[in-house]
């Protein structure tokens with residue numbers, strides 16, 4: 001440093017102030033840490049839909065940050081009636097009980113209908129195609145057993161810090177759940 | 191830039207602030223304009239539209255409401271009207287007994303969920319408690335507790351005849367026939383190729399059984415959208431009904447969910463999904479509407495119901511009193527409507 | 534694991550549930566699949582990578598004084614935290630999680646997120662904005678595309694540099710009240726990292742990236758709320774970035790080297806006359822400060838009611854009040870209708886919850902407004918105070934420790950052995966540019 005301009009006394013004073021401020025800053029950060037640390041969890045959290053609160057508003061298909069929503073329809077098979085006339089699969093008044101697209105509810109034909117034995121059929125969701133629009137969920141819920149429901153699928157979800165759908169969910173159904181129990185399935189929420 | 195210009199002064203800061211505010215305002219308004227132009231929350235392009243099915247042609251409605259009262263216990267399931275025109279409602283873990291104005295007369299408490307109730311002509315009350323039947327006299331004194339008939343038994347409907355009691359077992363997809371002492375006499379309507387019985391398809395616990403004036407049982411085969419008539423020995427005599435969201439058929443995947451019979455043998459049917467109560471002739475020809483979907487706002491609206499472990503997802507039940515008035519129990523709104531034929 | 538747990542849960546409930554049909558053919562019910570969430574160890578791996586990168590950056594800035602090393606680290610961070618981790622969760626957003634944890638007792642803050650918040654700040658208190666130098670993916674992205682830096686007029690620069698503090702205040706307000714994570718919602722670069730997103734945000738991300746070619750790190754300097762925190766921490770840092778490895782010869786070669794406007798030139802002590810005038814001004818400004826605080830607080834309080842509508846519960850309560858008396862709708866319901874139906878099932882609850890949130894917003898509004906007043910006041914004061922400075926040195930709060938300026942200093946070049954030591958003593962001021970070095 002150039003001794004001609006420097007003023008040692010002011011430099012040391014500034015140094016002193018700075019040290020004090022640093023100590024204060026550290027103490028503040030430590031205090032904040034102490035405050036929030038007791039409310040923290042070592043586990044991570046992820047977003048999930050409470051199927052009992054979902055009102056099937058359709059926003060799950062529209063608001064996910066992903067091109068194709070990370071929310072998909074899943075099936076609680078044990079609740080399903082294996083109906084021949086599945087109201088999650090067919091339009092409310094189908095012309096015929098066959099797999100023709102004009103009879104089907106799903107906009108992306110993501111539901112597969114498999115014959116099991118007379119008169120039972122099994123319905124499975126092709127998650128590659130499902131966009132999480134909840135139309136089938138509504139059909140199943142209104143007329144049937146409510147065995148179809150929506151879940152955030154964690155093989156796709158980016159786990160946004162704040163889920164973009166949660167903000168607009170009409171049922172206030174999204175919540176953070178522990179990452180090691182990342183699903184709220186209908187079978188175990190009773 | 192020459193050094194003097196690069197020195198920050200208060201005046202430069204204030205001028206800069208004004209400019210920054212201008213920039214911000216421009217940016218902010220572009221953003222809000224873009225937001226306004228992006229799709230809003232005011233429509234659901236994937237809505238399942240059943241609105242057109244929710245309106246009933248007024249010409250078809252032959253009944254009018256003469257009374258309406260709230261149920262006295264939560265979680266109602268079935269309704270029956272006794273010989274003295276008292277109203278018996280199976281709700282939660284009890285049967286509540288009301289007069290026809292909805293005033294609570296008494297209550298029969300049980301230890302497990304009560305899922306159905308029937309009253310015999312002489313006044314004995316038969317109560318379907320989860321997987322077995324309990325009987326009470328007209329004062330509510332317990333007479334007997336019959337043993338359960340099996341592991342999957344899930345009673346959802348009861349009918350009391352002169353000599354027998356019939357219990358609809360949704361769990362085993364059959365109707366159990368008991369004598370008045372509680373002895374199991376047989377299983378009716380079970381799938382049986384030799385007797386050409388197709389079997390009951392029961393996706394959800396709404397199997398009902400009623401004894402018709404012609405001496406035959408009426409059972410709602412919900413998964414096949416049919417009402418089937420069996421002899422007490424289990425022969426299928428005839429059946430009627432077809433799936434349709436239209437007014438003359440049964441809507442959804444499993445309907446009708448409740449049956450009642452008028453003294454002349456005409457059927458009263460209750461549906462869920464599109465909640466509606468209709469009257470069919472003894473042969474099963476659609477005659478009239480008692481109450482259409484628009485009557486049951488709470489019940490018809492989407493989002494009202496939660497999936498429950500007992501599999502009930504709303505719906506209606508009906509019973510007929512001595513004056514041929516139809517009592518409709520709304521499982522969602524938990525109220526009873528008394529409907530009378532229009533003059 | 535999850536499957537087993539699920540199966541046992543199903544089995545234990547099997548008696549109570551209405552049984553599905555008994556298949557004569559013995560068909561077995563499939564089990565609902567549950568693909569697991571990202572493993573926890575990976576979250577802690579992120580924290581580990583963050584810590585290592587911070588350590589490496591400190592070494593690169595203070596020991597190696599290597600811009601090239603920082604570029605390599607920046608590219609790594611951009612790939613790892615940006616494109617691979619999709620920029621989420623990042624230190625910038627984590628401040629909202631901390632605010633939410635402070636405001637909402639029921640929110641469990643994941644430790645990994647807390648680490649993302651604390652580590653860069655702790656480092657900044659000792660070593661300046663090391664995080665910005667090469668670890669933050671947002672900073673790295675802007676830094677790497679900076680090709681033709683233009684100088685922002687100092688007045689505008691100073692005014693815009695207030696914004697991060699305001700954004701910080703707003704971010705904390707909305708997060709602590711549980712309304713929204715606006716910093717995440719309006720993050721311009723996360724859609725770039727994800728290569729998808731809402732059109733509006735993709736557009737603004739692209740625009741900002743375009744701007745970054747000419748204006749050094751616009752998001753960092755004029756928006757980043759975490760940068761505001763880092764700036765405060767770095768202002769008191771123990772180790773500071775210095776252009777010169779030892780003595781400043783006042784050669785002024787580094788004067789225009791900083792593309793981020795962080796370089797401060799030496800300033801003489803003011804003459805006694807100006808000094809006296811400045812003191813008077815300072816006195817007035819100090820008197821003005823409480824007024825700014827109070828006025829800001831009052832304004833903040835006035836605007837807290839409209840601001841609270843950003844909370845979904847408050848806006849729903851609003852809808853509920855407006856819809857009072859209107860008949861229930863039958864037929865196809867919009868999401869808003871459905872939310873209204875939900876509110877109508879428990880109107881008192883919704884109204885009470887909304888009122889509670891609005892009360893918190895009123896308090897938050899006072900605090901936020903006072904904060905805005907404070908920020909303006911302090912900025913005004915700081916532009917009125919002349920601090921004597923002997924060397925060319927970067928402002929430790931504004932400096933991103935990017936190491937660009939080092940190569941402009943002849944002393945540094947001597948240190949590296951690029952030029953012989955004798956050139957210095959000969960005619961330093963005449964050297965017109967750093968020989969043999971590009972300006973990147």
Ligand code: SF4
Nearest residue numbers: 106130131133134136
């Ligand atoms: S109707 Fe919608 S939610 Fe259901 S399977 Fe199809 S895309 Fe998925």
Ligand code: SF4
Nearest residue numbers: 064157158160163164
């Ligand atoms: S957290 Fe993000 S990726 Fe996952 S469902 Fe919500 S918006 Fe989609």
Ligand code: SF4
Nearest residue numbers: 054055057060169171
């Ligand atoms: S946004 Fe909410 S209510 Fe709408 S479909 Fe998704 S989970 Fe259901």
Ligand code: SF4
Nearest residue numbers: 665669672753757760
């Ligand atoms: S100022 Fe913010 S965005 Fe920029 S590098 Fe620092 S933390 Fe990242």
